[in-house]
Amino acid sequence: MSDAPIGFESTDHPVLAIEDLTVSFDGFKAVDGLNLYVQRNEVRVVIGPNGAGKTTVLDLICGKTAATSGSIRFNNHELTKMSEHEIVRVGVGRKFQTPSIYENLSVFENLEISFPRGRKVLGALLFKRTPDVVERVEVVAAEIFLREHLYTQADLLSHGQKQWLEIGMLLMQEPELLMLDEPVAGMSVSEREKTAQLLGRISQGRSVVVIEHDMEFVKSIAHKVTVLHQGKILAEGSMEKVQSDPKVIDVYLGH
Amino acid sequence: MKAVYEKLLGGRSGFVGLLILAALLLVVFPLGLDIFRLGLVGKYLTYAFVAVGLVLCWGYGGILSLGQGVFFGLGGYCMAMFLKLEASDPISTKIQSTPGIPDFMDWNQITSLPAMWQPFHSFSFTVLAVLAVPTLLALVIGMAMFKRRVGDVYFSIVTQAIAAILSILIIGQQGLTGGVNGITDLKTLMGWDIRTDSARLILYFINAGLLIVCILFGRLILTSKLGRLLMAMRDKEERVRFSGYDVASFKVFVYCIAAMFSAIGGAMFTLQVGFMSPSFVGIVPSIEMVIYAAVGGRMSLLGAVYGTLLVNFGKTYFSESFPELWLFLMGGLFIVVVLYFPNGLAGLYETQGKRLLARLRGKKPAAETAVTADSQIAIDNINLEASK
Numbered sequence: 001m002s003d004a005p006i007g008f009e010s011t012d013h014p015v016l017a018i019e020d021l022t023v024s025f026d027g028f029k030a031v032d033g034l035n036l037y038v039q040r041n042e043v044r045v046v047i048g049p050n051g052a053g054k055t056t057v058l059d060l061i062c063g064k065t066a067a068t069s070g071s072i073r074f075n076n077h078e079l080t081k082m083s084e085h086e087i088v089r090v091g092v093g094r095k096f097q098t099p100s101i102y103e104n105l106s107v108f109e110n111l112e113i114s115f116p117r118g119r120k121v122l123g124a125l126l127f128k129r130t131p132d133v134v135e136r137v138e139v140v141a142a143e144i145f146l147r148e149h150l151y152t153q154a155d156l157l158s159h160g161q162k163q164w165l166e167i168g169m170l171l172m173q174e175p176e177l178l179m180l181d182e183p184v185a186g187m188s189v190s191e192r193e194k195t196a197q198l199l200g201r202i203s204q205g206r207s208v209v210v211i212e213h214d215m216e217f218v219k220s221i222a223h224k225v226t227v228l229h230q231g232k233i234l235a236e237g238s239m240e241k242v243q244s245d246p247k248v249i250d251v252y253l254g255h
Numbered sequence: 256m257k258a259v260y261e262k263l264l265g266g267r268s269g270f271v272g273l274l275i276l277a278a279l280l281l282v283v284f285p286l287g288l289d290i291f292r293l294g295l296v297g298k299y300l301t302y303a304f305v306a307v308g309l310v311l312c313w314g315y316g317g318i319l320s321l322g323q324g325v326f327f328g329l330g331g332y333c334m335a336m337f338l339k340l341e342a343s344d345p346i347s348t349k350i351q352s353t354p355g356i357p358d359f360m361d362w363n364q365i366t367s368l369p370a371m372w373q374p375f376h377s378f379s380f381t382v383l384a385v386l387a388v389p390t391l392l393a394l395v396i397g398m399a400m401f402k403r404r405v406g407d408v409y410f411s412i413v414t415q416a417i418a419a420i421l422s423i424l425i426i427g428q429q430g431l432t433g434g435v436n437g438i439t440d441l442k443t444l445m446g447w448d449i450r451t452d453s454a455r456l457i458l459y460f461i462n463a464g465l466l467i468v469c470i471l472f473g474r475l476i477l478t479s480k481l482g483r484l485l486m487a488m489r490d491k492e493e494r495v496r497f498s499g500y501d502v503a504s505f506k507v508f509v510y511c512i513a514a515m516f517s518a519i520g521g522a523m524f525t526l527q528v529g530f531m532s533p534s535f536v537g538i539v540p541s542i543e544m545v546i547y548a549a550v551g552g553r554m555s556l557l558g559a560v561y562g563t564l565l566v567n568f569g570k571t572y573f574s575e576s577f578p579e580l581w582l583f584l585m586g587g588l589f590i591v592v593v594l595y596f597p598n599g600l601a602g603l604y605e606t607q608g609k610r611l612l613a614r615l616r617g618k619k620p621a622a623e624t625a626v627t628a629d630s631q632i633a634i635d636n637i638n639l640e641a642s643k
Contacts, residue, residue: 062497088499100494102487109483114498118480121508127480166494173499 015040015207016061016177021070023060030056032231034070038177043199043208045218047242048228049251054211055097057228058179061209062094063087074177089119093175097182099162101169103155107146110154110165111137114172136172143201144168145194160191164198171202178208184217196220227251269474272557273467280463290452297459297527299567300466302327304520306548306559307466308513311473313545314553315482316509317489318406322414323517323544325421326389328536330518332425333388335438335531336372337381338449342442358440363430371431378445385522386515393514397507404503406492415538422537437532441525449526462523466560469516473556476512485509517544546589552601561600 014037021034031053038044046054059065061072063084072079077090102110115136118127141147144164149157154165163183170178183199184192192214199208199221212218218225218239225242227234235245242248260270284296305323312318345355353366360368374380396417400410425432433439441449448454476482488495488502496502525531534540543566551562566588574581596603 064493064497083501084496085499085501088497094497096493096497100491102483102490102494104486104490105483113480113483113487113495116499119499120501121481121504124481124484124505125476125479169494169498 013040014038015075016209017071017073018057018061019071019073021057021060021067021072023056023065023068029231031060034231034233036226036233038207038209040176040207041203041205043203043210043221043223044226045210045212045222045224046226046228047212047215047218048234051230052228053231054228055181056231058094058181058209058211061087061177061179062092085119088173088175089116091174091176092179093170093173093177094179095163095166095170095181095183097185099159099166101154101162101165104153106151106153107141107157107165108137108150111140111168111172114169116173140168140171143171144198160187160195163187164195167198167202176206178202178206180208180210182211182213184212184214192217273470276470276557276560277467280466281460285456285459290455293459294455294527295567295571296564297455297462298524299564300462300560301520301524301527302544302547302567303466303560303563304469304523305513305517305544306551306563307469307473307556308516309545309548310553310556310559311476311485311516312509312513313548314555315477315485315489316506317485318506318510319408319411319545320414320510320513320541321411321538321545322416322418322541323513324536324538324541325414325418326393326514326517327521327524327540327544328421328425328531328533329389329392330385330521331525331531331535332432332438332521333375333381333384333518334522334525335441336375337378338441338444338525339438340368340372340375341445342440357433357438359433359436359438360430365430369431385518389514389518389521390511393511394507397510398503401503401506401510415541418536418538418541422533425533425536433532435533437530437534439530439532441529444526450529455527458523458527462527465519465523469519470556470560472512473516476509477556481505481508543585546585546592548599549589550592550599552599552603554598555601558599558601558604565600 016036016038018034018036021031021036022029023031034053034057036057046057048054056065060067061074061079063079063082063086067080070080074087074090074092077087079087079092082090102113105113112129112133115133117133118124138147138150141150144167146157146161146165146168149161154162157165163186167180167183180199184195187195196217199210202208210218210221222239224237225239226236227242227245227248229251234251235242235248260266280300284293288296305327309320309323312320339357343355343357348354348356348358348361351358351361353361356365356368357372375384396414400406400413405413425437426435428434443449449458477485484495484500484505488505492502521531521535524535547563547566548559549562550566551560552558566585569588570581570585573584577584592599598605
């Protein structure tokens, strides 16, 4: 385990290792021979124009989409051969593009459902709200700025609060790899700042992969940026390096 | 003890609701109705088992099964096979060319009891079969469908097809099943004549008691984390899956429970009415049972019972008075409920009834009414408070 937040050259023990990953939908290669390595404690941001395959990469990692070929290794697990809930159970959490929460349940219950206990039928039937569950829910709620709203029904939250709630639901699972698809979409400026701080705190001890369009936000959180274009990596490196790359400028401004 | 009160009985409002239902079923009906009418209520209550199961799997789980008659029928047939064998002892069937087998088999030139019928000589096997056969069938259907992520309307269509297949199968295998007439002329249960008035009264109470047990079991499921997961799955299936749950196994579970409840209802139907026929298996009865749950309120276990009783009383009254109008009324009722009262009678009570009650008591509707817009939330809040 490396203590350095930026794991540039040390690709010896990546938490996530994607190799030669390809997926084709009826001949269209949405992701094409992708290689991507993410280190522990790293915040990686994936950017790229629309249709570059960013969300598809997350779908492939979390098992929502099956890979055509290639491998995704997470610690010692080959994720391409596992089902979605098994991938979650080995420590991968994923936030969706639009806030995906249970609108009819309270914030407390939303978080509680994500607590990694009683995940089988019988376990869920016999699940008890023990003090450690309540404590964990309260800690996470404080982390995501929703401490005051524990007993609010989730559909009454603002859009930004819903985004935080979904991040909180992932934190309940204590994932080693956290994947966030556009976490600040639709947020106000102050909410964006708070989210950046939140990501800074929660990336300690785990790896985070973020898809984002907001370049200011990307600058404030990214250790390393990967630019995807037409399912392939166009550039990779620090934000400054990527922004000055002529190929990247061409893709974003040109055509 | 407090946990039992909150979890099983659903706190104060749930407990009072249950008490009222129990008083109605166990005191008011037996005292107020003659044995013929009470028998009718008993028959309706066997359908209520199906409706209660539908509240769990449709209302909370979002799984609309249009084939619950399959499980009702299988439970009923298992019980009917036992009773028929008892009614077909060699002495009372001595005029048949093969004495000792059910009469319809004799009419179909069958000369020995088929192997499938043999174990139904045993009552304990029969009870086991009533519970296990429909549940196992639901398990197989559920695994095949939910593991492949067949859902929504496709699932409903498949269940309807299964209902059609089973009723055709039963009608076609006349020598094994009694065909379109079903299994009739049932007399005794281990020597106890089930046709007498006293037997019908006892069976009525057993039936009502079992129904209340099923409702309590349903409450236990709904107030557990599993109940919240069902609602979560209904609204955001992907999110539940990506929170580390195998969504299919939860759907299979609640579908199996609904099947088992239906089967208990079917077996009690056979005992009280004295026959079982394919007319309770097919598409039409299965859809009628969904209407009971819809009218009563698909989110309310108690509402489902009232819905079943109301629709069936209506059916009996109108089909006696205006036989040709009844089907139109039933269809119209369903349309009105779906369009204007999506949560059925229970929903109407939650929004209007409570306000009315509060006004009658001369009180302003307290904070309670604010949260009871959705009864489940009320239950959850009580749980929260209890756990603090």
